Amino acid sequence: MRKFYFLLFIAIQSQIIFAQKATIKGTVVDSRTKETLVGVNVYAEGGQGTTTDVFGNYVLEINAGDCKINYTFVGYAPVKREFNIKADEQRILNISMLEDSKILDEVVVSAGRHEQKLADLTVSVELLKPEILENTSTTSLEKALQRVPGVTIYEDQASIRGGSGYSYGAGSRVLLLMDDLPLLSGSSGEAKWFIIPIENIDQVEIIKGAASAMYGSSAMNGVMNVRTGWPTNHPQTKLISYSGLYLNPERSELKWWGNTLQSFNGYQIMHSQKFGNFDLVVNGNLYNDQGYRKDQKNQRLGLNVKTRYRSKKVEGLTYGLNANAFRRWGTNFLFWRAEKEFDANLNDSIYKAYPYEPGGTVMELTNTYAIVDPFITYYRGKNKHSLKGRMLYINNENDNEQNNKDYMYYGEYQFQRALSESMVLNAGASALYCDSEADIFGNMYHYSSAAAIFTQLDKKFKKLNLSFGARIEGYGDGSEKMEWKPVLRAGANYQIAKTTFARASFGQGYRYPTIAEKYTQANMDAVNVLPNNNLKSETGWSVEAALKQGFTFSNWQGYIDVAGFFTEYNDMIEFRFDTYIPDNWSPGSNLGFEEFYNELMKHIGFKALNISKVQISGLDVGLAGQGAFGNLPVRFLAGYTFINPVDFSKDTNNTTSFLKYRFRHNAKIDLEVSYKQLSIGGSFEYFSKMVAIDKIFEEEVEVVLGNLVIPTGIYVFPGMKEYRQRNEGGEYYIDMRVAWDINANSKLAIVLKNALNREYMIRPGDVQPPRNITLQYSLRL
Secondary structure: OHHHHHHHHHHHHHHHHHHOEEEEEEEEEEOOOOOEOOOOEEEEOOOOEEEOOOOOEEEEEEEOEEEEEEEEOOOEOOEEEEEEEOOOOEEEOOEEEOEOOOHHHOEEOOOOOOOEEHHHOOOEEEEEOHHHHHHOOOOOHHHHHOOOOOEEEEOOEEEEOOOOOOOOOOOOOEEEEEOOEEOEOOOOOOEOHHHOOHHHEEEEEEEEOOOHHHHOOOOOOEEEEEEEOOOOOOOEEEEEEEEEEEOOOOOHHHOOOOOOOOEEEEEEEEEEEEEOOEEEEEEEEEEEEOOOOOOOOEEEEEEEEEEEEEOOOOOOEEEEEEEEEEEEEEEEEOOEOOOOOOOOOOOOOOOOEOOOOOOOOEEEEEEEEEEEEEEEEEEEOOEEEEEEEEEEEEEEEEOOOOOEEEEEEEEEEEEEEEEEOOEEEEEEEEEEEEEEEEHHHOOEEEEEEEEEEEEEEEEEOOOEEEEEEEEEEEEEOOOOOOEEEEEEEEEEEEEEEOOEEEEEEEEEEEEOOOHHHHHOOEEEOOEEEEOOOOOOOEEEEEEEEEEEEEEEEOOEEEEEEEEEEEEEEEEEEEEEEEEOOOOOOOOOOOOOHHHHHHHHHOOEEEEEEEEEEEEEEEEEEEEEEEEEEOOEEEEEEEEEEEEEEEEOOOOOOOOOOEOOOOEOEEEEEEEEEEEOOEEEEEEEEEEOOEOOOOHHHOOOOEEEEOOEEEEOOOOOOOOHHHHHHHOOOOEEEEEEEEEEEOOOOEEEEEEEEOOOOOOOEOOOOOEOOOOEEEEEEEEEO
């Protein structure tokens, strides 16, 4: 009986102790800016946890007595509070957190769809900050991305570590995102750089390697996520005005203009402000370029609005609507006219298009883009629900009967839960629908649709980080039944020493063919682009092993990152030039030679094909940091990339197994030194000779029909062979800049691009601008 009473007493006491609860609540802010911090982890040691809501507030029920509460947030030094609290007590505990300024502690969101430190990531990620955009007088984002290690921009097409070559504006293996939503055209998969509001970029995150498990098709070579800014506690207005001149080229015979130099100018303006619970950002940009190439001129106007409302009635609820509108007028250049044009004495045509006429490679065009992005976010405890949508409208009008209209609709739901202080789960679903009507698609209506579910789990141990992700996505375009692709990814990061991190990752990727790759039928002067209705989706995988070594000594800090990588693609989609005679082709027996020749020419051109197998291996080295020589602050960013891309198919239009439109070596560096109110900077880039290009670009193409050899008379780039021979050692250029801080709010800068006035190309037929100079004034209020 005594045992029974004793056990009853213990049980009653346990219930009394268990019932002794208390509550803490408060707001977490940045100690410097006093901005509220959203998503801070608040955990009682050995007990419950929560996260701060959209106002930076938290409420946590804890056991009464002695308590230890931890506050952690990526990019900030952790905070711990120890105290004694009585039963049923409600205590207000406001916290200020100090931002960690170490480069290795930079915050990245794209890699795992939640905040993570740069040093903890299991994949290679590069960051591009807005300061470099302003300091280099960047008018369009792709120009600045060329400075990022491992990244090459072929005109408007992005490639990471040689994963893509030049594909004539159709298809992309690098997914461009703006605020986590896709910014590729629905029909061609082409990145729309111009619509990005460069005046309101907060950060650009570049993931290197296959990312399809988290982001789907088009992310098989990587992701570029542009994150735009929101208002702070203080209203901000920014104005940038710039004007520049194209100076005369090194060879005077290339100058086609008169005594008045060609010019360009533009304006960028942005205002952001909080009105109670309502956030508003309004910005716009205007650009006018007379062009350094004959008959190529461009004007563009962009307007953008971001809105966000934090609900007073529903705790943790945020919703809003973002909108962008863009219009561009001018001409579009594709190929130069000639370097020598069959005449050794004629050297004046690389700044002229070939030829200027309807159907040629210069088009008069008008582009209209519009974006509408509604979103809802809801925080509740350790859970976050996010629902986002995007409607992208594109209307391209030109003078060569190649008009097209695109509509792209995208929706995504994402659920995130902090399973513990060291484990985060992400899961979600997405859907995509595109339709297009275009002259070049056979004047037919085409559509495509996709649907997917995905998940990722990130677990952090004391020194080890693990990441696992999976996705299954279906795609269809009405031509056949829905095709489904499952993909996986996994990665690990181990902290060997205080600032030494080793990582390894594996990722699968896939990409469905775009409408443009399957159905385009067009003529650009004498060159045809032919459709391929039988095009299949491409698949691949990549692995990476890397070491990131941070360094801190004296007043210097930074890191060096060395990564070895290997990528394999199967059924890789690539445009190839050849003679494509249909099996049922019958030109007729009564045709004369000229008529026969004209009929034959309709079947000669570029067509998107599946290449059986491609492998790309290489080394990617990055170096970034900041410090000072005495009282001279210094910032630097440098990189070197080596690739060996091997084509295992038999391409008669390629004289080597080296995959076309790639550089074996690419090196780049950006350096800036400051003294009081003055800063001086410069950048250098070198890329080795492009080993392989289409044979049609270097010589006349002959068509072989049995024993009959027919000269086509096609010279797309007369003089290209001689030009490439003259540049066997590769290409390089140097940019320079100087800026003066007039006061705390205004700055005057001079930027000299292509300072050595080099003639260089990144893709065939697209010679870059001669030396040009820009004067820029910036004002912040």
